[in-house]
Amino acid sequence: MSKKPDTHPFDTVLVANRGEIAVRIIQGLREMGIGTVAVYSEPDRTALHALVADEAVFIGPAPASESYLVMQKLIDAAKQAGAGAIHPGYGFLSENAGFCRAVEAAGLVFIGPTAASMEVMGDKLASRRKMMQSGVPVVPGTEDAVRDPAVAITCAEKIGYPVLLKASAGGGGKGMRIVRSAADMASALRQTMGEAGQSFGNDAIFVEKYIENPKHIEVQVLGDGKGGAIHLFERECSVQRRHQKVIEESPSPSLTPELRARICEAAVQTARAVDYRGAGTVEFILAPGGAFYFLEMNTRLQVEHPITELVTGIDLVHAQVRIARGEGIGIRQEDLSQRGWALEFRVCAEDPSRNFAPSIGRIEAMSPPLGPGVRLDTGVYEGFEVPIHYDPLLAKLIVWGEDRPRAIARAQRALRDFTLQGPTHNLPFHLWALDQPAFRDGTYTTHFVEKCFDHTAWLPALTDLDREALIAAAALLENERRAPAGAGAGADAHGDNWRRAARRAMTGHK
Ligand code: ADP
Ligand code: ADP
Ligand code: MG
Numbered sequence: 070m071s072k073k074p075d076t077h078p079f080d081t082v083l084v085a086n087r088g089e090i091a092v093r094i095i096q097g098l099r100e101m102g103i104g105t106v107a108v109y110s111e112p113d114r115t116a117l118h119a120l121v122a123d124e125a126v127f128i129g130p131a132p133a134s135e136s137y138l139v140m141q142k143l144i145d146a147a148k149q150a151g152a153g154a155i156h157p158g159y160g161f162l163s164e165n166a167g168f169c170r171a172v173e174a175a176g177l178v179f180i181g182p183t184a185a186s187m188e189v190m191g192d193k194l195a196s197r198r199k200m201m202q203s204g205v206p207v208v209p210g211t212e213d214a215v216r217d218p219a220v221a222i223t224c225a226e227k228i229g230y231p232v233l234l235k236a237s238a239g240g241g242g243k244g245m246r247i248v249r250s251a252a253d254m255a256s257a258l259r260q261t262m263g264e265a266g267q268s269f270g271n272d273a274i275f276v277e278k279y280i281e282n283p284k285h286i287e288v289q290v291l292g293d294g295k296g297g298a299i300h301l302f303e304r305e306c307s308v309q310r311r312h313q314k315v316i317e318e319s320p321s322p323s324l325t326p327e328l329r330a331r332i333c334e335a336a337v338q339t340a341r342a343v344d345y346r347g348a349g350t351v352e353f354i355l356a357p358g359g360a361f362y363f364l365e366m367n368t369r370l371q372v373e374h375p376i377t378e379l380v381t382g383i384d385l386v387h388a389q390v391r392i393a394r395g396e397g398i399g400i401r402q403e404d405l406s407q408r409g410w411a412l413e414f415r416v417c418a419e420d421p422s423r424n425f426a427p428s429i430g431r432i433e434a435m436s437p438p439l440g441p442g443v444r445l446d447t448g449v450y451e452g453f454e455v456p457i458h459y460d461p462l463l464a465k466l467i468v469w470g471e472d473r474p475r476a477i478a479r480a481q482r483a484l485r486d487f488t489l490q491g492p493t494h495n496l497p498f499h500l501w502a503l504d505q506p507a508f509r510d511g512t513y514t515t516h517f518v519e520k521c522f523d524h525t526a527w528l529p530a531l532t533d534l535d536r537e538a539l540i541a542a543a544a545l546l547e548n549e550r551r552a553p554a555g556a557g558a559g560a561d562a563h564g565d566n567w568r569r570a571a572r573r574a575m576t577g578h579k
Contacts, residue, residue: 082153083146085155087109087137089462092121097387100387104151106123106126129142133161144171152177153178154393159369159370169181180390186346191238197275203342204338205339209362215276221248241313281516282514282515283356284305285307288351290337291348294346300336307515309515315502315518318410319411322511328359336353347393348369349369352367370386379409416466418494427457431453431492435491437466439486440482440483448462463489463494502517
């Protein structure tokens, strides 16, 4: 069989990740007839991604720095299992140019962009500069790193307070600090530099205008690596806590067709500027007046990619694989449109009443919602012990509806149908959010949670399941009270579960 010179065929892929995203990638690969290899750390021996893959390779102890982040272990595992390519997922090594280079140097295909475009986009200062050259609007601010508070103050006075100090190497919502006056600049700069050096090994900080009441709008793109790129429209991700997304929707309720066309075009321009290869996301901040600015480009599959899949009908993992094989994008811009409305809810092991502090424990009961228009991307299952070592994201509930009101109604139904017991989680928070006027009318901004959500007064509304648990617990206790001592021992294990469930239902805690 003759191969086209530019193709990179592979028939087995190692997924260098864990949790829901590893499972989702494995599903996509399997649909393409590609063999799948998972990697797992000590506490992930029985994790879903390790169980569902064709093969799973042990890569070391719990800390990611000794397992999921050790490049050589991942490359060795791929070689050992006969994989021809590595898919990095998101987080971990997915945006690490050194990993991309090491994978390619080992003769494997990296399912993602080139190391060079990752380097430009992985550095917020470098990508800002690149965008300024390419004519994509960036948030007003400094072009270079700032170490001297006097320079930062001069810049802040030019663009006007408040400003945001941002770590050039930051990510995951970390490494940012708002400064509202010159008096606070010196200490804020010192602290942000210290934290950035600690967390990202790079203390370069820049100043940009802090946009009040903005919306976070991002655009999914696919590039062929040769300057060709298309967009798959936008996602709005303004429901955030600690600068991290919790609910996303597509389309955005805030864009007119005209604004949508301009922002999507800016995203395509961004991808072209770096000859982008594969799937990526260009993030923008949308100011109340309708001006939008480039924030950053995420050079990987994004957590919230499923909402784009539901409204465009395109499978992004399949597209990533096609591009990595050198087969091109395989989709024409003019064939794409947005159909209906999709919402994603990040289901996290965290406690809304304790300011979303992470929670852990065994998944005692889990029965996900089913039915029309519902998708669940999960990394956990009933009986799984959620490890403390990783991200608290357990699963993502994604719904599709013909329009926004119907998607919201479906989301409410699905969230209520979702049984999840064990670690404290944020399903009740999602139901709360859907009830808020600002969410309902689509005017919510990135300040939505901090403005509308009072975690100190938070008492989750009882879900239908909690209510059932309470009723069942009450019935069991009543039976036990009536039964003679020693009888009904068989019901005990069951009764304990219900009692635990009832206690949780009443307190919102374990
Ligand atoms: P997305 O951008 O895909 O919507 P997030 O911004 O929440 O999602 O990031 C995806 C995952 O990657 C999260 O688990 C986040 O903690 C992690 N992450 C992203 N960037 C970094 C970084 N620079 N350092 C550490 N973790 C990161
Ligand atoms: P990360 O790499 O951590 O994802 P981003 O630059 O994408 O960093 O910013 C994350 C979030 O922080 C944005 O979605 C937005 O809510 C907020 N943010 C970032 N820059 C600004 C800004 N200039 N003004 C207001 N909010 C901002
Ligand atoms: Mg971001």
